[in-house]
Each structure stands twice: as structure tokens, then as C-alpha cells.
Amino acid sequence: MDLSALTVSEIKHLADQRVADGRLAGALLADARVAVRQIGGRLCRRLNEQQRENERLTGLWCHEKELYAQGFVLPAGVDEAGRGPLAGPVVAAAVILPAGVSLPGLNDSKKLSAGKREALAWQIKKMSLAWSVGLATVAEIERINIHRASLLAMWRAVNGLAPSPQFLLVDGRHAIDIDLPQRPLVGGDGLSASIAAASILAKMTRDHLMQALDRLYPPYGFAVHKGYPTPEHLQALDRFGPCALHRAGFKPVRAWLEAHGQDD
Incomplete structure (x- = not known):
């Protein structure tokens, strides 16, 4: 040349x-x-x-390729968003991707900018064979604890898939209580294309929900921090006290309730 x-x-x-x-x-x-x-x-x-x-x-397709070779042509990835916040529901997503579909930039949602997550969420919804989201409410988190509520949200997401999956790749250490073969993967959103896709849909769905709920509870800044314990959120909690979206069992919220004699 x-x-x-x-x-x-x-x-x-x-x-x-x-x-x-x-x-x-x-x-x-x-x-x-x-x-x-x-x-x-x-x-x-x-x-x-x-x-x-x-x-x-x-490398993100290694688990899916192994399942395809075993005859599981419809594996689904499952992930959740919102275990750590002090407020709002926990949201899960389940996604069945076509084998080897091209999604440049696909990654764990936590490693992506908001703009990249938005763009990928649109592509995932358009190109997936099936996708579904499910959530567990603040009341359910309080009643059964955040761990079980996360699994419940995942169960609801999986049950919303059509066609139904043949195998589940689940982010984390724990299987979902459902009659399907499955493989929990710690750090699965960085190991599986299907789980990474689910992590993006779960994160984007929850973020949009918290932005909408911000209009009902404007003093707290939910549209900005999405319920996570940022300094701004903790200051608002201290000033205004908890609202209906706050998780009473989480330490900063519980501490405020105890300090103000509202922990019954």
C-alpha cells in the first residue's frame, strides 16, 4: 500500500x-x-x-454454546437489579437470545454508561427471541427479605417468557424455585451473553420506574440516585423521614424509624 x-x-x-x-x-x-x-x-x-x-x-457465549451442544436451544439468562437500594422494588429480567446474535458492547450493565445501556436495551428487546421483566414490591421485600424477594422477581420474569426457556443461566449463587434445569453463575453478567442482556433490561426497567416514582416523591431525588444510599439520599432521609417507597428493614431507614419511635 x-x-x-x-x-x-x-x-x-x-x-x-x-x-x-x-x-x-x-x-x-x-x-x-x-x-x-x-x-x-x-x-x-x-x-x-x-x-x-x-x-x-x-467468550460471553461459552455457556450458551455448551447448552446448545447439549440440545438446549432456548436457554434464558436471568438477572436482577435493586438489591442494595434503600427504596423501591427489586426488578428482574429474563432474556432468550438468538444463537450468536451480534450485540456490540454487550456487557454487565454496571460497566456501561446510561446511554449505552439505553441503546443496548432497545437492541435486546428488538433482537431477542423472548424477554420479560418481573418485580417484587417493597412490601414483599419487607415480608420475605431482599434475598427471597430477588428470587421471586426472577421467578416472575422467567414465567413471563414466551416461548418458555429450556434452561436457565442465573446470575448469583442461588437457583430459582422453578421446574427447569438451571446453572447459577457468580458474576454471570460478565460471563454469559444472556445474563448480561438480562442485567441491562433489569437495570433500565428499574431506573425508568424510579424516575417515574420520583414525581410522586420529589424531595428524595429518586430520579438521580434510584434509591441507593448516596449522601444526597441519606440527607433527604434524615430531613424528611422515610416515604412509602423506603425499605423499613434496611439499616439507615430502620435507624431513622427507631430514633423517632416508629419502629413498631
């Missing part, structure tokens, strides 16, 4: 516009001009990053 007739500015534009490829990078690195070789170095780094990302995305 002869780049001698191009200016450095033209070469930079070419490298920025073209999909990174080794042939162009090699030509840039072999150029006599220092500035062009620097562009080549940046392009090589892009190539390496692209390769690592491709390998990560390929």
Missing part, C-alpha cells in the same frame, strides 16, 4: 474513517514520516483493543 502521495492530514483522515485493518497499520508503520508512524501506532492500538473486545464478546 503506497501512501507516499498522501499528506499527513489525509492519512489521519483515512485512518480515522476506515475500519482498522492490519494492512493499513503496517503501511503506516513503514512510512518514513514520524507523524505517519505515530498514526500507525494509534491504529495498532485500536486493532488490539478491537481484538480484545471481539474475544470478550466471543
Whole structure:
């Protein structure tokens, strides 16, 4: 590839516009001009990053591929969002993806920006074979505890899938109380494409719900912190006391109730 007739500015534009490829990078690195070789170095780094990302995305399908080989053509990933907040429901999602579907950037929802989660959530809903969400209310969290409420939300999400899954990949250590073969995976949202997709839908569904509930309880800032114990949330809790969305059994809320004689 002869780049001698191009200016450095033209070469930079070419490298920025073209999909990174080794042939162009090699030509840039072999150029006599220092500035062009620097562009080549940046392009090589892009190539390496692209390769690592491709390998990560390929690795996300290892559990699904194993299940396909065993005859489970409809595995579902299941995950929840909202175990840690002081307020609001816990939300779960279940997703059945087509085998090997391309979802660039798919990852654990916690590692993505809000904008990237929004874009991926739209793609997941559009491209999945089935998706469903389920939740457990604050009252249910109080009655059965957050662990069981999370499993209940997952159970509801799985039961909303049509077609029904043949196997479940579940984020965490615990199986769901449902008559389906399943595999709990600790850190599953970084190990399975299906669970990663479910983590994104669960997170986005809960975030949108908390933004809507913020209009009913404006002093607390739920649209911003989504019920998590940020300094701003704790200050609002101290000033206004808990509202109907707060989980009375969680320590900061319980402490406020006890301090104000409302812990009955």
C-alpha cells in the first residue's frame, strides 16, 4: 500500500474513517514520516483493543454454546437489579437470545454508561427471541427479605417468557424455585451473553420506574440516585423521614424509624 502521495492530514483522515485493518497499520508503520508512524501506532492500538473486545464478546457465549451442544436451544439468562437500594422494588429480567446474535458492547450493565445501556436495551428487546421483566414490591421485600424477594422477581420474569426457556443461566449463587434445569453463575453478567442482556433490561426497567416514582416523591431525588444510599439520599432521609417507597428493614431507614419511635 503506497501512501507516499498522501499528506499527513489525509492519512489521519483515512485512518480515522476506515475500519482498522492490519494492512493499513503496517503501511503506516513503514512510512518514513514520524507523524505517519505515530498514526500507525494509534491504529495498532485500536486493532488490539478491537481484538480484545471481539474475544470478550466471543467468550460471553461459552455457556450458551455448551447448552446448545447439549440440545438446549432456548436457554434464558436471568438477572436482577435493586438489591442494595434503600427504596423501591427489586426488578428482574429474563432474556432468550438468538444463537450468536451480534450485540456490540454487550456487557454487565454496571460497566456501561446510561446511554449505552439505553441503546443496548432497545437492541435486546428488538433482537431477542423472548424477554420479560418481573418485580417484587417493597412490601414483599419487607415480608420475605431482599434475598427471597430477588428470587421471586426472577421467578416472575422467567414465567413471563414466551416461548418458555429450556434452561436457565442465573446470575448469583442461588437457583430459582422453578421446574427447569438451571446453572447459577457468580458474576454471570460478565460471563454469559444472556445474563448480561438480562442485567441491562433489569437495570433500565428499574431506573425508568424510579424516575417515574420520583414525581410522586420529589424531595428524595429518586430520579438521580434510584434509591441507593448516596449522601444526597441519606440527607433527604434524615430531613424528611422515610416515604412509602423506603425499605423499613434496611439499616439507615430502620435507624431513622427507631430514633423517632416508629419502629413498631
